[in-house]
Amino acid sequence: MLYVLDASVAIAWAMRDEAHPLADLAFNLVRSGSAIVPGIFWYELRNVLVVNERRNRITPGDSDRFIQSLHQLPIDTAFPQNSAETMRLSRRHAMSVYDAAYLALAIAEILPLATLDKVLTTAAVSEGVTLLA
Numbered sequence: 001m002l003y004v005l006d007a008s009v010a011i012a013w014a015m016r017d018e019a020h021p022l023a024d025l026a027f028n029l030v031r032s033g034s035a036i037v038p039g040i041f042w043y044e045l046r047n048v049l050v051v052n053e054r055r056n057r058i059t060p061g062d063s064d065r066f067i068q069s070l071h072q073l074p075i076d077t078a079f080p081q082n083s084a085e086t087m088r089l090s091r092r093h094a095m096s097v098y099d100a101a102y103l104a105l106a107i108a109e110i111l112p113l114a115t116l117d118k119v120l121t122t123a124a125v126s127e128g129v130t131l132l133a
Contacts, residue, residue: 003132004106005035005075006099006115007044014049014066015057026114026132034074036109038081038101045070078105093123103127 012023049063090100099120106113106129114132
């Protein structure tokens with residue numbers, strides 16, 4: 001099953017104390033199928049990992065191994081994004097442009113969205129996007 005993967009879900013895979021049933025489902029689905037992400041995903045993911053390194057929740061080696069393991073999964077990156085739609089969604093739902101990129105991709109590809117972000121979840125429901133559950 002193809003779906004749009006948000007960084008909030010992927011981070012739950014790296015941080016053992018953030019385990020979540022949705023993250024487990026998304027991981028099992030990506031292992032047996034594939035997911036798609038906007039280009040910002042890889043930067044957002046790395047940023048969250050580095051922040052958690054600074055908080056001593058993980059080590060740089062853990063981050064590096066996690067990124068390497070993600071590159072072994074069938075995760076496709078979508079380029080380019082529709083920047084006008086992304087801006088519209090960001091403004092309409094008062095959310096970051098980064099989060100709007102995930103929503104815009106789910107809308108454009110008519111795919112379910114896997115997210116643990118509450119603002120993004122609310123915006124997705126408002127836009128009629130199916131949520132992975």
